[in-house]
Amino acid sequence: MGYTLVYTQVLEFLPYLIKGAWISLQIAILAFFGGMFFGLILATVRTFGNNISNKIVICYVTFFTNTPQLVQIYFLFFALPEFGILLSPYIAVLLGMTLNAAAYLCEIQRAGFLSIRQNELDAAKTLNFSLFQQVKYVILPHIMRVLFPPLSNHYIIMTLGTSMAAIFGVEELTGRAFNINSETFRSVEIFSITALIYIVITFIATFLLAIIGRYFFKAKIRIIQ
Amino acid sequence: MPQIKIKSINAFYEKLHVLKNIELNVSKGEIVSLIGPSGSGKSSLLKMLVGLLIPKSGKIYLNENLVNFKNQSDLRTIREQIAIVFQQYNLFQNMNVLKNVCIAPTKIQKRDPKEVNEQALNLLEKVGLKDKLKSYPDELSGGQQQRVAIARALCLNPQILLLDEITSALDPELVKEVLDSIRLLASEGMTMLIVSHEMNFVKEVSSRVVFMDEGSIIEINNPRNIFEKPKEKRTLDFVSKILKEK
Ligand SMILES: Nc1ncnc2c1ncn2[C@@H]1O[C@H](COP(=O)(O)OP(=O)(O)OP(=O)(O)O)[C@@H](O)[C@H]1O
Ligand SMILES: [Mg+2]
Numbered sequence: 001m002g003y004t005l006v007y008t009q010v011l012e013f014l015p016y017l018i019k020g021a022w023i024s025l026q027i028a029i030l031a032f033f034g035g036m037f038f039g040l041i042l043a044t045v046r047t048f049g050n051n052i053s054n055k056i057v058i059c060y061v062t063f064f065t066n067t068p069q070l071v072q073i074y075f076l077f078f079a080l081p082e083f084g085i086l087l088s089p090y091i092a093v094l095l096g097m098t099l100n101a102a103a104y105l106c107e108i109q110r111a112g113f114l115s116i117r118q119n120e121l122d123a124a125k126t127l128n129f130s131l132f133q134q135v136k137y138v139i140l141p142h143i144m145r146v147l148f149p150p151l152s153n154h155y156i157i158m159t160l161g162t163s164m165a166a167i168f169g170v171e172e173l174t175g176r177a178f179n180i181n182s183e184t185f186r187s188v189e190i191f192s193i194t195a196l197i198y199i200v201i202t203f204i205a206t207f208l209l210a211i212i213g214r215y216f217f218k219a220k221i222r223i224i225q
Numbered sequence: 226m227p228q229i230k231i232k233s234i235n236a237f238y239e240k241l242h243v244l245k246n247i248e249l250n251v252s253k254g255e256i257v258s259l260i261g262p263s264g265s266g267k268s269s270l271l272k273m274l275v276g277l278l279i280p281k282s283g284k285i286y287l288n289e290n291l292v293n294f295k296n297q298s299d300l301r302t303i304r305e306q307i308a309i310v311f312q313q314y315n316l317f318q319n320m321n322v323l324k325n326v327c328i329a330p331t332k333i334q335k336r337d338p339k340e341v342n343e344q345a346l347n348l349l350e351k352v353g354l355k356d357k358l359k360s361y362p363d364e365l366s367g368g369q370q371q372r373v374a375i376a377r378a379l380c381l382n383p384q385i386l387l388l389d390e391i392t393s394a395l396d397p398e399l400v401k402e403v404l405d406s407i408r409l410l411a412s413e414g415m416t417m418l419i420v421s422h423e424m425n426f427v428k429e430v431s432s433r434v435v436f437m438d439e440g441s442i443i444e445i446n447n448p449r450n451i452f453e454k455p456k457e458k459r460t461l462d463f464v465s466k467i468l469k470e471k
Contacts, residue, residue, distance in 0.1 A: 123315035126275040127329040127381070128304045137328065141319040218319065 003188065010189040013180045020176035021197050027172060028159040031094055035101025035158075036151075042106035047113045057106065064103030070164055072096050077168055089168035101158060108150045112143040141217065148219035152209040156202050163198075173197060226289065228253040228416050229274070229385065234283030236273055243269045244280070245440040253384075256407065256417045258427040258448070261437035262463060267420040268312050270437070271387045274418070275309050276300045305334075308383035312390045312420070314374040316362040322349065323358040326377045334381070341380065348376040351406065353399070367394035375403070385416045392423040404430055424467055428452060436460045 046057045064072065073096035076087060087095065116139055124134045166175035177194040181187050213219035227250035236244040243266050251257050259267045272278045274285070279294045286292065287306065293299045316325050326345040331338045349355055352372035362370050371394045378386060388407075392400050400423065407430055411417060421427050427434060427448060434451045436444045436459075444457045452468070455461045 117318070119311070119313055119315040120317055122272075122277055123311065123317065125277065126304050126307075126309055128301055128333045129329075133332065137332070138317060138319070145319060 005189060006186065007189050007193075009184055010180065010186050010193060013176075013190075014193070016180070017173060017176055017194065017197060020171060020173040021201060023170070023172040024159065024162040024165075024174075025201060027090075027094055027097065027162045027165060027170075028155070031097035031101050031162075032155050032158050034094075034098035035105045036109075038098065038102035039105030039109055042102060043109040043113060046106065046110050061103045061106055064100050065107070069096065069100045069161060070167070072100055073164065073168065089165070089170045093162075093165040093168055093170055097158065097161065097164075101154070104154055105151070108147060108154065109143075111150075112147040115146050116142060144217040145219045148209075148213040148217050152206070152213065155209070156205060159202055159205060160198060227251055227286075228255075228288055229418075230284075230286035230289075232284040232286075234273065234280045234285065236269065236278050236280045238269075238278075243278070243440050244273060247283070247442055249435065249442065249445070251416055251418065253416050254411055254414045255432045256411050256419060256430050258431040258434045259418065259420045259437060260422070260424075260427060260434060260451075260463070260467075261443075265437040266440040267437055268389050269440075271309060271389055271418060271420065274387060275304055275307055306383060307385040307387060308378035308381045309387040310371070310374045310378045310389060310391055312393075314362070314367075314370040316370055316373055316377070318362050321359050321361055322354060322365075322373050325362070325373055326380050329377070330380050345376065345380050348379050349373075351402075352376050353402075368396060368399065371395065372399070379410075383415070385418070386410070388417065388419045388421075390420055390422065392421055392426050400426060422467070424452065424464075436463065438463070 042057050042060065045053050049057070073093055076096050077089065077092040080087060080092075120138050120142070121134060124138050129137065162172055163174035165172050166178055169175065171179070173194060177190050181190050184190070229249070229251040231247050231249040234244055234247040235242065247270065249257075259270065261267055269278055273280055276294055284291060285294075287303055290302075292303055317328070320328065323342075323345060326349065327338070327341050330336050330341040330344075346355070346358075349358065352375060354369060354372055354376070357365065357369065357373075362373070365373070371391060375388075375391065378388075391403060395403060404426060407417065407419075411430075419427075419430070429448075431448045434446055434448050435442055436446075436451065436455070436457070438459055444451065444455060444460045446455060446460075450456075451460060452464055455464060
């Protein structure tokens, strides 16, 4: 092996990479909360809707959970312009990830709805809880406790999934690593540092989520799997 | 003047005719026991009284007032006066024992938290759960959960208490204690409707016993007669079967 690791040259780019990581984080957070919102609507329709609306949601979820996310974003990026809808790479990735997340988060949130215990709601009603109080004291704490672990996991998966944006030229963390690589050809150093930054981001997120989950929702979450 | 007056009530789950032409009056301070085979509608009758099962026809009067089950404020009024201990306890899984007992008195009845806390501790001590205040329902046995549910109901200071199978998950010694508390409460004027399979318990505490079968009330009698010389053959069959199982 004739390759010697030289980190000095690459370390100059650290601030540049960290700014990229910030963009990755933005995409992950926006797509996650967008996905939560649409997923909640889909889960509500799926739980309480009629037959037809149910089928539409099932089709949506099946499509998005059974095709690669990359293909979905390609479709948005390259096929939509044919219909006169032009999306910037950033928006295409964000939209693609949001739609994809909506499908997964719909299923997760639906499982939460289904786990609500009628027994407890009966008790709450006979104790004269208003609907708002039922949601506040019984439904939400229960749903958050059940849903927090799978939602946290999905958020982490999405954070890592943002690296797909590089393919479309978005200058997030991986995109910036590509840029530095083509300038310096220090691939091993660059991608090891990039991987490390991803680990730091996900570790911080996991840690924060575990603390929030444990102390606010009594969810059973382990910090290290 | 009966405190609860049930007049020709019919109720359904979808197609299932679960309560058929129910007629029953309960006076203040009375302890009425409901007995009958599994699936005869005992729990459904209790659930109907707290508005979880809305009757299709018939009338219910509470303290002489006609109850309109479609009216939220009527529902609120009956639920302020009637507390229920469910057959499955129905505790809030995300709250500890103390919180389960205190939440409604503080958040719904808006009573002083200190006073509620004191009453709750008192009740939980009475039912032998003083050392479980911070436990969650899934950490408790069936009998313990049931006692939490009893404390939760009593902490509401209801006029009427509905108890669904409260002796089923209790040890014999506890049955005696619960029995004593029930008598005490009744002597203080609390009205009680009790579903029980425990015939000795029924005999000891009830002022009257109602035998139900397939959604109908077959016989209402005093506790001695219903076990020794029931009027109806179906009652006799049921009672002798139960006594034989012992
Ligand atoms: N939520 C429900 N939806 C549909 N049917 C129900 C429901 N609850 C009870 N039933 C049915 O209504 C009938 C009466 O049930 P109920 O629980 O009132 O009987 P029970 O006398 O309390 O029986 P047990 O002694 O087993 O508790 C049964 O046939 C039962 O299957
Ligand atoms: Mg029952």
